[in-house]
Amino acid sequence: MTAEQYLLEIKNLSITYHAVHPPVKAVDGVSLQLRKGESLGIIGESGCGKSTLALGIMGLLKQVGVEGEIIYRGQNLVGLPEKRLRNYRWKDMAMVFQNSLEVLNPVLSIGEQIGEPLRAHYNLSPLEIDQKVVKLLEMAGLEPEWRHCYPHQLSGGMRQRVLLAMALSCDPELLIVDEPTTSLDPASKNEVLQLLQKLQKKSGFAMILISHDLGAVKKLTSRVMTLYCGRVVELGITSEVLKNPLHCYTRGLLNSSPNFFRYKDLWGIGGEPPPGGSIEGCAFYPRCCQGEESCRQARPPLRYVALERMVACHKGGIETFLRAEGIRKKYILKEREIEAVKGVSLEIKSGEVVALVGESGSGKSTLAHILAGVLPADAGQVFFKNKKVEGRWATKMVGGMQIIFQDPFSATSHRLKVLEVVREPLDIIKWGKRDEREEEAMKALQKVQLPVSPEFLNRYCYALSGGQRQRLAIARALVTKPKLLIADEVTSMLDPSTQANLLRELKALQNRHGFAMLYITHDLHLARKIADKVYVMYRGEIVETGVSFEIFENPEHVYTKRLLREAFRDLV
Amino acid sequence: MEYLFTIWVLVTLNFFLPRAMPGDPFLYLSADEGQEVARFSEEQRQYYLEYYGLDRPVAGQYLSYLADLLRGDLGYSLYYNEPVSAIILRRLPWTTFLVMAAVLLSTVSGTILGSLSAWYREKLLDKLLFFHLILLSEVPAFLLGLVLLFTFAAGLGLFPLSGAITHFASYSSWWEKLLDILHHAFLPVMALTIARLGGMYLLSRNSMTTVLEKDYLRTAWAKGLPQKRIIFRHALRNALLPIVTRVFLSLGSLVGGAILVENVFAYPGLGHLMREAVMVHDYPLVQGIFLVVTICVLLANFLADLVYRKLDPRIGDYSGIRGG
Numbered sequence: 001m002t003a004e005q006y007l008l009e010i011k012n013l014s015i016t017y018h019a020v021h022p023p024v025k026a027v028d029g030v031s032l033q034l035r036k037g038e039s040l041g042i043i044g045e046s047g048c049g050k051s052t053l054a055l056g057i058m059g060l061l062k063q064v065g066v067e068g069e070i071i072y073r074g075q076n077l078v079g080l081p082e083k084r085l086r087n088y089r090w091k092d093m094a095m096v097f098q099n100s101l102e103v104l105n106p107v108l109s110i111g112e113q114i115g116e117p118l119r120a121h122y123n124l125s126p127l128e129i130d131q132k133v134v135k136l137l138e139m140a141g142l143e144p145e146w147r148h149c150y151p152h153q154l155s156g157g158m159r160q161r162v163l164l165a166m167a168l169s170c171d172p173e174l175l176i177v178d179e180p181t182t183s184l185d186p187a188s189k190n191e192v193l194q195l196l197q198k199l200q201k202k203s204g205f206a207m208i209l210i211s212h213d214l215g216a217v218k219k220l221t222s223r224v225m226t227l228y229c230g231r232v233v234e235l236g237i238t239s240e241v242l243k244n245p246l247h248c249y250t251r252g253l254l255n256s257s258p259n260f261f262r263y264k265d266l267w268g269i270g271g272e273p274p275p276g277g278s279i280e281g282c283a284f285y286p287r288c289c290q291g292e293e294s295c296r297q298a299r300p301p302l303r304y305v306a307l308e309r310m311v312a313c314h315k316g317g318i319e320t321f322l323r324a325e326g327i328r329k330k331y332i333l334k335e336r337e338i339e340a341v342k343g344v345s346l347e348i349k350s351g352e353v354v355a356l357v358g359e360s361g362s363g364k365s366t367l368a369h370i371l372a373g374v375l376p377a378d379a380g381q382v383f384f385k386n387k388k389v390e391g392r393w394a395t396k397m398v399g400g401m402q403i404i405f406q407d408p409f410s411a412t413s414h415r416l417k418v419l420e421v422v423r424e425p426l427d428i429i430k431w432g433k434r435d436e437r438e439e440e441a442m443k444a445l446q447k448v449q450l451p452v453s454p455e456f457l458n459r460y461c462y463a464l465s466g467g468q469r470q471r472l473a474i475a476r477a478l479v480t481k482p483k484l485l486i487a488d489e490v491t492s493m494l495d496p497s498t499q500a501n502l503l504r505e506l507k508a509l510q511n512r513h514g515f516a517m518l519y520i521t522h523d524l525h526l527a528r529k530i531a532d533k534v535y536v537m538y539r540g541e542i543v544e545t546g547v548s549f550e551i552f553e554n555p556e557h558v559y560t561k562r563l564l565r566e567a568f569r570d571l572v
Numbered sequence: 573m574e575y576l577f578t579i580w581v582l583v584t585l586n587f588f589l590p591r592a593m594p595g596d597p598f599l600y601l602s603a604d605e606g607q608e609v610a611r612f613s614e615e616q617r618q619y620y621l622e623y624y625g626l627d628r629p630v631a632g633q634y635l636s637y638l639a640d641l642l643r644g645d646l647g648y649s650l651y652y653n654e655p656v657s658a659i660i661l662r663r664l665p666w667t668t669f670l671v672m673a674a675v676l677l678s679t680v681s682g683t684i685l686g687s688l689s690a691w692y693r694e695k696l697l698d699k700l701l702f703f704h705l706i707l708l709s710e711v712p713a714f715l716l717g718l719v720l721l722f723t724f725a726a727g728l729g730l731f732p733l734s735g736a737i738t739h740f741a742s743y744s745s746w747w748e749k750l751l752d753i754l755h756h757a758f759l760p761v762m763a764l765t766i767a768r769l770g771g772m773y774l775l776s777r778n779s780m781t782t783v784l785e786k787d788y789l790r791t792a793w794a795k796g797l798p799q800k801r802i803i804f805r806h807a808l809r810n811a812l813l814p815i816v817t818r819v820f821l822s823l824g825s826l827v828g829g830a831i832l833v834e835n836v837f838a839y840p841g842l843g844h845l846m847r848e849a850v851m852v853h854d855y856p857l858v859q860g861i862f863l864v865v866t867i868c869v870l871l872a873n874f875l876a877d878l879v880y881r882k883l884d885p886r887i888g889d890y891s892g893i894r895g896g
Contacts, residue, residue: 058794082799089796097791105788107809107884116805117795150885166795 006071007206008034008057008093008174013068013078015049015056015230026052028230029068031302036173039200039207041221041238043214043253045273049230050210051098054176057208058095059085072174090117094172096163098179103163104151110137111147114166121170132169140165141195157188161195168199175200176208181216193219215259218242226250229273229283232302234317236309243547246305246317248288248351248514255532260549263528265504267511282314289351289514290319319385321484321516322348322371322401327380329366340366342540343380348484348516353507355531355548356520357563363540364520365406368488371518372403384484396429402477406489408469412476414462418445421461422475429480444479447509448472467498474506485510486518491526503530524567528552536560575874582866586859587637646863647856651849656860659845664864666736667841670757671823671830674764679819681765682772687808689773690780701773709770714832717763721836724759731759734838760837764829768822775818779811786810813884820876824869 015027026049034040042050055061057070059077070077072088097103104113114136115129124132134144140161146154154162160180167175180196181189193216200207200220209220217224217238224241226234226249234247242260245251252269254260271287281296282288288295295314302312311317329341340363348354356364369375371382373389382389384401394401402425405411412421422441431437442452448471450456461469470490477485487506491499507530510517521527527534527548534551536544536559544557555561618627628636640647646656685705689698725731732738736756743749783789784807792806831843838844842861849857881887 055790060790060794086796086798089794091796095794097787097794100787102787103791105792105806105810106886107813108805109885116797116801120795120797120801152886 005035006033007036007038007073008032009069009071010057011069011071013053013056013066013070015052015061016065016067017063018065019063023065026230027056030227030230030232031068032225032232032235034174034206034208037200037204037206038223039209039221041217041224042208042210042227043212043217043224043250044227045212045253045269047273048227050227051178052230053227054095054178054208054210057176058089058093087121090167090172091121091170092172093174093176094167094170095176096160096167096178096180099156099160099163099183101151104159106151108150109147110149110151110154110162113151114147114162114169117166117169133165136165136169137162139168139199141191156183157185157192160184160188160192164192164195164199168203168205171203172205174208175205176210178210179212180209181211181213189216196220212253213259214242214254214257226253231283231299231312232310233284233312234310235302236306240309243550246309246311247284247313248290248318249284251318251351251532252287263552264531264548265507265529267507270512282312290315318352319350320347321350321385322346322518323383323386324367324371325381325383327367327370327382328378329363329370329375330378331366340540341370341377344537344540344542345380346535346542346545348518350483350516351510351514352532353510353517353519353530354533354535355527356518356535356537357522357524357527358537359522359563362537364522364537365488367537368403368486368518368520372401372486374403398429398431398480399483400480401484401486402480402482403486404473404477404488404490406492408466408473408493411473412461412469414460417458417460418450418464418472419457421472422479425476425480431480440479441475444475445472447478448475448505450475467494467502470494470498470502474502478509481513482515484516484518486520488520489522492521492523499526524564536563575870578870579867582870583638583641583863584634586863587634646860649849649854649857651852651854651857656856659857660842660860660864663840663842663845666839667827667830667834667843668868670760670764670834670839670841671826673757673761674768674830675819675823675826677761677765678768678772679815682769683776683808683812683815685769686773686776686778687780687803687811689777690784690811691803693781702777705770705773708766709774711767712832713763713767713829714836716767717760717833717836720759720763732756736840756839760833760839763833763836764826767829768826771822772815772818776811776815779814780807783807783811809883813880816876816879816883820872820879823872827865827869 010030010032013027013030014025017024017026028049030049030053032040042053044050052061056064056066057077059080059082066078068078072092077085077088104110111130111133115133118124118129118132130147133147137144137147142158142161142165146158146162151159151162164180167177177196180192184192196207197220207220209217211217221238224236224238225232226241226247228249234241234245234250236246241250242254245254249269255264256266256268258266269287274283274286281298282291282300285291285295298314300312300314302310303316305311305317323346325345327341327344328339331338331340342363344363344367346354346356356367358364366375370377370380371389373382373392373395384394387394389401395403416424419438419441422444423437426432426437426440432440442457445452445457450468450471461472464472470493474490490506491502494502503526506517509515519527519530531548534544534546534548535542536551536555536557538559544551544555544560551560552564555564644657646660648654649656649659652659685701689701692698721733725733732755736753737749738752738756741752743752788810789802789806792802797806827843830841831846833839834841834843835847842865846858846861848854849861
C-alpha cells in the first residue's frame with residue numbers, strides 16, 4: 001500500500017520533553033497508519049504518552065524535540081513552520097480536547113469560540129458564521145440559544161458537546177478525541193459516545209480516540225493500539241484485542257476495567273511505569289509477570305504474531321504455559337467402565353486465572369491430576385512451556401507447576417512439623433543449602449500469612465485448624481515459585497470467612513507474582529469473582545469455553561445456561 | 573446601595589473625627605504662627621462657638637452637616653475666605669488630569685511591556701526589561717520627581733519648574749494653551765507614570781505568563797487562528813482582568829503619590845492645596861479635601877465593578893446555570 005492511500009501515516013515518531021531534567025521521552029518510536037474514515041483507539045495508563053502523541057500530531061507541543069515523520073496526505077508536518085501548520089489545524093485535523101473547566105476561554109461566548117475557526121479559515125460573514133454555529137450546536141444536541149452563554153454556565157456534559165461542535169466546525173478529515181468521557185456521568189457518557197458514533201457515520205472523518213475507558217474504545221474504534229512508556233506494545237483489531245489480549249500490559253488494562261468484568265474483583269497492574277526513555281530493554285519488564293532477565297537486554301520490536309495483530313514482546317506475547325490435547329481417562333470399577341475425561345483440550349496462559357467449573361463428578365479433579373502429572377492419562381498429551389509433561393519433571397522444578405489438593409489433611413502429613421512440610425518440596429529437588437531452604441520456606445509461610453515464630457514452625461500439623469492446614473498446603477506449593485498453580489477446590493472445606501480470606505490472598509499472590517492458576521471449583525460465585533477465562537466441564541467433556549465476562553453474561557451451551565441458572569437462582 | 577452606605581460611613585467619620593481630636597480649633601484660629609498661647613476672652617469664645625454652630629447639641633450639628641453636604645456646601649475656608657467647595661472644584665481638575673494621565677500611560681505601557689516580556693519569556697528582551705523595570709519600581713515617586721525636576725527643568729531647562737500653566741500668558745489658539753498645559757504636566761505625569769510602571773509591568777508579565785500556559789490558549793492554537801487574534805482576543809483579554817482590578821484598587825495610593833509629586837513640582841492640584849491647608853490648620857478645607865478624595869476613590873471602585881462585570885462574564889452571574 002502506498003503512502004498516498006493513507007490519510008495519516010506516522011513513521012517512527014519520538015517526542016522528548018527537554019524542559020525537564022533529565023529529558024523525558026514521552027513518545028518513543030511510534031508508527032501508525034490511518035486510512036480515510038477509519039477509527040483507531042489508543043489505550044494505556046495515564047502518562048503513557050497518549051496525549052503527547054495527540055498534541056504532537058497537531059504540532060501543539062512547545063519545548064520538545066520531535067523526531068520521525070508525521071505524514072498527512074503525503075505532506076510531512078514535522079518541522080513545518082507555524083504559519084503553514086495553521087492551515088492544517090482545524091480545517092484538516094481537529095481535536096476534541098479533554099474536558100476541563102479551562103479548555104474553553106472563560107471570557108468569550110460559546111458561539112464566538114465555535115465560530116472563530118470559520119472566520120479564520122473560510123472568511124465567512126458574521127451572519128453565515130452564526131447560521132453555521134446554530135447548525136453545529138443542533139448537531140451536537142444543544143439548543144442554539146446556548147451560543148450566547150459562557151463556558152462557566154455549562155455543565156460538564158454540555159461542555160463536552162460544545163467541544164465536539166467546535167471540533168467539527170470546519171469539517172475536518174481527521175478528528176483526534178482525547179478522553180471524551182472522563183468526568184461524565186453514565187447517562188451523558190453514553191450520549192456523547194452515541195453522538196460521536198453518529199457523527200462519524202454522517203461526516204466520515206477518520207478518528208483517533210484516546211481513552212482509558214475500554215468500553216468507549218470497544219464501541220467506537222475498529223483498531224486499537226496499546227501504548228506503554230511511549231512505545232506501542234500491541235496493535236490489532238479492537239474486538240480481537242479486547243477479547244484476547246496478547247500483551248501482558250493490555251491484559252492488565254483489561255483486568256482493571258470494571259465495565260468488562262462485571263463481577264470479578266478488580267486488580268490493577270502492580271508497580272509504576274518507569275519514566276519515558278529511561279529503559280534499555282523491554283519497558284514493561286519490571287511489571288511483567290512473564291519477564292525474564294533476558295527481557296532487560298534488548299528492546300522488543302513490534303512484530304506480527306497473527307493476522308492483523310502486532311505485539312512487542314520478546315516472548316511473542318503472553319506465553320502459553322500449559323497446553324493439553326485430547327486427554328482421555330477411564331476408570332474401571334468392577335463391572336463398569338467410567339469414562340471420566342473424554343478428550344479434553346485446554347490452554348493456560350501466563351498470568352491468567354482459568355476457572356474449570358462443572359458439577360461434582362464431571363471429571364474436573366481427574367483432569368487436574370492428569371495435568372499435574374500425578375495421574376497418567378490413557379490418551380492425549382500435556383505440554384508445559386511447550387515441553388511434553390512426562391513423569392514429574394514439571395512439578396519437580398523451581399518455577400514449574402504445582403497442585404494444591406482439595407483435602408489439606410491428606411495433602412500435608414500430620415506427622416511432620418510445619419517447617420518440614422513447607423521445606424519438603426525443596427528437599428526433594430535438593431535445592432540449595434538447608435538454611436536457604438528454610439529461609440524460602442519461611443518466606444512462603446509469610447506469603448500466606450502464617451506465623452513464622454519458632455513455636456509455630458515446630459508445631460506438628462495435626463495441631464493445626466483446617467484453614468491453617470490449607471494455607472500450609474498453599475505455602476508448600478508456593479515454595480518452589482511455580483509458574484502454574486493448579487488449585488483443586490482448595491476452599492470447599494472452609495467456612496465462608498476463611499474461604500474469602502484465603503481466596504483473596506491467593507488472588508493477591510497471583511496478581512503480585514503473576515503465576516497462572518487453574519482454579520477448579522463447582523462454586524460459580526467464586527469462579528465469577530476471580531476467573532479471567534472459564535472452561536465448563538460436563539460429563540468428562542469441555543462444553544463451553546471463553547473469556548469469563550462472555551461466559552457469565554451470555555452463555556451459549558444449554559448446560560452452561562442451566563448451571564448458571566441453578567447457581568444464581570437464589571440471588572435476589 | 574453598598575456604595576451609598578460606604579459614603580454615609582465616610583461622611584460620618586469625617587464629621588466625628590475632628591471632634592474627637594484633642595485640642596481646640598480656636599487656639600489656632602486666633603493665634604499667629606508660632607504663638608499658640610493667645611487666649612480668648614469668654615465672650616469671644618462664645619461668639620465663635622455660636623458663629624460656627626458649635627454650641628448646639630452634637631446630633632443637631634450632625635444633621636445640619638449632612639444637610640449642608642447634600643446641598644454641596646462643604647463649609648467655609650478659614651484661610652482663603654472662600655467656600656471650600658469652590659476652592660476644591662478649582663483645583664480638582666488638575667489632580668484628576670495628572671492622575672488619569674499617569675494611570676493611562678503606566679497601564680498601557682506596563683501592559684505592553686509585560687506582555688512582550690511574557691511572550692518572549694526567558695529570552696534576552698524579557699531579561700533586559702525585567703532587570704530595568706524592577707530597578708525603576710524601587711524608586712519612590714517624589715524622589716523620581718526631584719531627579720526629573722533637577723535634570724530636565726533646572727538643569728536642561730526643557731520644562732517649566734513649577735505650576736500648571738504659564739501665568740498671565742495669552743494664547744492665540746486653544747491648542748497653544750493645551751500645549752502649554754501638557755508642557756507643564758509632562759514632568760509630574762512622567763514621575764507618577766515611571767513610579768507605577770514597574771508594578772504594572774510585573775503584574776501584566778505575571779498575568780500574561782499564567783494565561784499563556786492555560787488550556788484554552790492551547791485550544792486557540794489548535795484551531796489555527798491568526799496569531800494576532802490569539803494574542804489579543806484570547807490571551808490579553810484574560811490577562812487584563814487582574815490588571816484592571818489593580819488599576820482601580822491602586823487609585824487611592826496614586827492620589828497619595830500625586831500629593832507628593834504635586835508638591836515637588838508646585839503643581840496647583842489638590843495635593844498642593846492639602847499641604848497648604850494643613851500648614852495653616854484650615855480644618856474645613858482639609859476635611860473637604862479628604863471627603864472629595866475618598867468619594868473619588870469610591871467612585872473609581874464603583875466604575876471598576878462595572879468594567880469588571882463587562883470584562884468577565886463569570887462575575888455577578890447569579891441567575892445563570894452554574895457549571896458543575
